[in-house]
Amino acid sequence: MAEKLNVAVIFGGVSNEHEISCLSAANVVSILDRDKYNVYVLGITRDGKWFLTDATPDQIRSGKWLDADSRNAFISPDRGVRGIYVVGGKNIKIDVAFPILHGKNGEDGAAAALLKLAGIPQVTTTMTSAACSMDKVITKILCERAGIIQAGWEMFYSSSLLKNVGGAADRIEARFDYPVFVKPVSAGSSVGVVKCSNRATLEAGLLEAARHDFKVLAEEFIDGSEVEVAVIGNSEPTASVCGQIAPSQEFYSYDSKYKDESSKLYIPAKISDDISAKVRNTAIEVFKTMECQGMARVDFFVCADGRVIFNELNTIPGFTDISMYPKLMAHSCCAGGELADRLIALALAEDRI
Ligand SMILES: Nc1ncnc2c1ncn2[C@@H]1O[C@H](COP(=O)(O)OP(=O)(O)O)[C@@H](O)[C@H]1O
Numbered sequence: 001m002a003e004k005l006n007v008a009v010i011f012g013g014v015s016n017e018h019e020i021s022c023l024s025a026a027n028v029v030s031i032l033d034r035d036k037y038n039v040y041v042l043g044i045t046r047d048g049k050w051f052l053t054d055a056t057p058d059q060i061r062s063g064k065w066l067d068a069d070s071r072n073a074f075i076s077p078d079r080g081v082r083g084i085y086v087v088g089g090k091n092i093k094i095d096v097a098f099p100i101l102h103g104k105n106g107e108d109g110a111a112a113a114l115l116k117l118a119g120i121p122q123v124t125t126t127m128t129s130a131a132c133s134m135d136k137v138i139t140k141i142l143c144e145r146a147g148i149i150q151a152g153w154e155m156f157y158s159s160s161l162l163k164n165v166g167g168a169a170d171r172i173e174a175r176f177d178y179p180v181f182v183k184p185v186s187a188g189s190s191v192g193v194v195k196c197s198n199r200a201t202l203e204a205g206l207l208e209a210a211r212h213d214f215k216v217l218a219e220e221f222i223d224g225s226e227v228e229v230a231v232i233g234n235s236e237p238t239a240s241v242c243g244q245i246a247p248s249q250e251f252y253s254y255d256s257k258y259k260d261e262s263s264k265l266y267i268p269a270k271i272s273d274d275i276s277a278k279v280r281n282t283a284i285e286v287f288k289t290m291e292c293q294g295m296a297r298v299d300f301f302v303c304a305d306g307r308v309i310f311n312e313l314n315t316i317p318g319f320t321d322i323s324m325y326p327k328l329m330a331h332s333c334c335a336g337g338e339l340a341d342r343l344i345a346l347a348l349a350e351d352r353i
């Protein structure tokens with residue numbers, strides 16, 4: 001039997017998606033096949049302290065993982081370690097890392113950068129691709145150049161919004177009718193996303209989004225259904241079937257994503273085969289344009305007139321019990337442990353950048 005690989009799962013982190021990372025990591029830890037992998041679990045607290053933990057998936061899910069036996073330990077950037085530096089203990093070599101760190105200080109390229117310095121292959125995309133994909137404006141500019149259709153947008157620096165929110169609202173009103181969507185440029189899980197239906201809510205929304213990031217995006221409202229695709233691969237990525245979300249609230253907010261159980265997912269999406277093919281092809285185009293590796297979930301609006309509008313992509317998509325990425329993959333090619341095997345194989349593949 002082949003020798004087992006040492007896999008590090010890294011979760012938590014200094015991010016407003018910390019809680020979601022715990023939910024995702026609990027699933028990742030439970031699907032990894034113990035006949036193939038020795039699994040080492042590294043938790044990062046909300047204030048950035050690293051621990052190697054013996055927590056069970058339930059303890060990770062509940063956020064109470066520090067109750068379990070946990071030692072100070074972290075991924076060392078020193079390639080002499082090539083793995084986990086255990087404070088006061090023996091270092092552990094790591095063959096592949098599974099950083100499931102959503103949002104800031106992880107998905108934004110930080111995790112990929114650390115693992116690159118450390119010389120450890122990892123299942124998520126490259127540092128550059130992750131950083132560009134996290135920034136919704138850079139994504140828009142690159143995808144626009146590739147001819148991918150998106151909502152009209154305007155960008156503002158938060159510092160200038162604080163000085164002159166009225167000027168920003170004037171510029172938005174000159175271009176778009178209400179409602180207008182306002183969002184932080186580099187957030188996720190709908191944190192700071194506001195639907196604004198008049199001048200007063202627009203100004204309040206801009207200031208709210210500005211609290212979350214140094215750049216803010218205003219977008220024209222797209223009246224369509226939300227359709228998502230899971231993409232997997234390196235140089236020859238493949239797209240899953242399309243999934244569709246019917247949010248329980250006015251839009252797919254943080255609460256409707258994670259708090260109430262009434263948002264509905266339809267797999268496959270209720271769209272024609274033609275539209276589905278268009279969505280899946282565009283998802284692959286986005287994946288390639290953003291130079292993604294391994295995995296990404298690509299999100300769209302599909303309008304009643306058949307227009308397919310790219311919204312955003314996530315390079316470390318949710319792996320929670322209700323998350324689209326694993327559900328779409330399960331419908332299309334591989335579920336549970338097999339999905340983890342596939343992502344690990346891609347991390348170690350010859351065509352990985
Ligand atoms: N331009 C838009 N038109 C209509 N709905 C939007 C628009 N932008 C965002 N939304 C709604 O807000 C949700 C969150 O926005 P999104 O851009 O996906 O940010 P996040 O990265 O936080 O998920 C979307 O799933 C959708 O429900």
Ligand SMILES: [Mg+2]
Binds near residue numbers: 189190299312
């Ligand atoms: Mg989204």
